[in-house]
Amino acid sequence: MSETASTIQFFTGFSLNDLPFLAEAAGNTLLISVISISIGSVFGCLFGWALYASKYARIFLGSILDVFRSVPLIIQLLLFFNFFPILGFPLEPFAAGCIVLIVYTSALVAQVARGGIEAVPEPMRRASRSLGMSYFQDMRYVVWPIGARAMLPAWTGVALGVLKDSALVSVLGYLELLRASQILITRTQEPFIILAIVGAFYFALSYPIGKLTAKLEQRWQYD
Amino acid sequence: MIELKNVDKSFDQLKVLKGIDLTVQKGEVLSVIGASGSGKSTMLYCINALEKIQGGNIIVDGVDVHAPSTNVNQLRQKIGMVFQQWNSFPHLSVLDNVALAPRIVLGKTKREAREIAEKHLKHVGLGDKLDTYPTRMSGGQQQRLAIARALAMEPGYMLFDEVTSALDPELVGEVLDTLRLLREDGMTMIVVTHEINFARDVSDRIAFFHQGVIEELAPAKALVNNPQRTRTQQFLSKVL
Numbered sequence: 001m002s003e004t005a006s007t008i009q010f011f012t013g014f015s016l017n018d019l020p021f022l023a024e025a026a027g028n029t030l031l032i033s034v035i036s037i038s039i040g041s042v043f044g045c046l047f048g049w050a051l052y053a054s055k056y057a058r059i060f061l062g063s064i065l066d067v068f069r070s071v072p073l074i075i076q077l078l079l080f081f082n083f084f085p086i087l088g089f090p091l092e093p094f095a096a097g098c099i100v101l102i103v104y105t106s107a108l109v110a111q112v113a114r115g116g117i118e119a120v121p122e123p124m125r126r127a128s129r130s131l132g133m134s135y136f137q138d139m140r141y142v143v144w145p146i147g148a149r150a151m152l153p154a155w156t157g158v159a160l161g162v163l164k165d166s167a168l169v170s171v172l173g174y175l176e177l178l179r180a181s182q183i184l185i186t187r188t189q190e191p192f193i194i195l196a197i198v199g200a201f202y203f204a205l206s207y208p209i210g211k212l213t214a215k216l217e218q219r220w221q222y223d
Numbered sequence: 224m225i226e227l228k229n230v231d232k233s234f235d236q237l238k239v240l241k242g243i244d245l246t247v248q249k250g251e252v253l254s255v256i257g258a259s260g261s262g263k264s265t266m267l268y269c270i271n272a273l274e275k276i277q278g279g280n281i282i283v284d285g286v287d288v289h290a291p292s293t294n295v296n297q298l299r300q301k302i303g304m305v306f307q308q309w310n311s312f313p314h315l316s317v318l319d320n321v322a323l324a325p326r327i328v329l330g331k332t333k334r335e336a337r338e339i340a341e342k343h344l345k346h347v348g349l350g351d352k353l354d355t356y357p358t359r360m361s362g363g364q365q366q367r368l369a370i371a372r373a374l375a376m377e378p379g380y381m382l383f384d385e386v387t388s389a390l391d392p393e394l395v396g397e398v399l400d401t402l403r404l405l406r407e408d409g410m411t412m413i414v415v416t417h418e419i420n421f422a423r424d425v426s427d428r429i430a431f432f433h434q435g436v437i438e439e440l441a442p443a444k445a446l447v448n449n450p451q452r453t454r455t456q457q458f459l460s461k462v463l
Binding site for chain 1: 271297299304310313328356369376
């Protein structure tokens, strides 16, 4: 028997042909992150407003949000994903991941938004009300623009965190960057290069967010 | 006309205003003096419903300010107020600071609001600052901006709450000059102030507040030059 015939190739090396696969996975990471961060931020701002405005919201909503802030995301994902089949409504990994990430983001953004509203001094709100503005006009034209500037750096931190935490959705089987890298590592046995490339993808996704908000911060400076 | 009838106001247990009776006629300038904590600023807040009252009535142009049926947003359009802290909106240019309320509250178009804002900013001497941001301006300029912002709603009355107290001494003059200008325009004003000489020169009458009551109310010069009540004499001897 010849040497070559006896050797069966289990593993094939990493090649350029694998890049589109990773790029597609990066697209999925981006998709789930954009959906979660944008919808989660809208809810987070509403929750933050409720926390600011109402004592009861602080007690009830506040404690519920604390749960989502405190329980590790991976546990939330597994619990939520496996809970629905029991009820007879199996969820797609993507849908389950989105829902959990949205709730998680909104819990984090709620506290950031509350801080943003509190950053607007009470006397300034009295001044706008004294001009005849209604509560909502004051909120829309004075509190929101000033509060948004105050919360931008903290919000950026949350957004970058959620983008990276979206890797955990891989445990549900959703094909995003981390899961794609695991598949490739299994096939190629070249974890070092693949993890480096995946890291670069994450960086490429995060960097623009940081840059964009830094630019916004600069443009929003009061002068 | 602004009428206060037997107005009581307290913060929890603390009685801040005790049965205040006061009438300010259209065109009149009334200054309010007194020690800190005597209730003079609180009275202003009550007049435009930024604070609730516990007893009595406040009537502005026949409207009961604190009646549940009163639309306070509409009422406040008639009553301009300027505060100790100028509270410029930091995210808006000087022009937009003034144009905002006419646009969103009075429903003026952008262009109309801009014209109104320009007119009032020029009036207070900030015609060359339209596109500046307030954080770039001195306290005195920002306080004049706050005055223009209130005037842009074309109110019938102006309330001034110690508008020079937070200013550096060298900036007090320009703000007082702006108030003198309004007096010449015939604006009805209630001016809470610690500037006794200014109050004497500019107001028609002065009310001296002491611990939540009007201790003495008299024509401006008479009250400062010839106070009748012992407490007024003591207060004036301390501050003059």
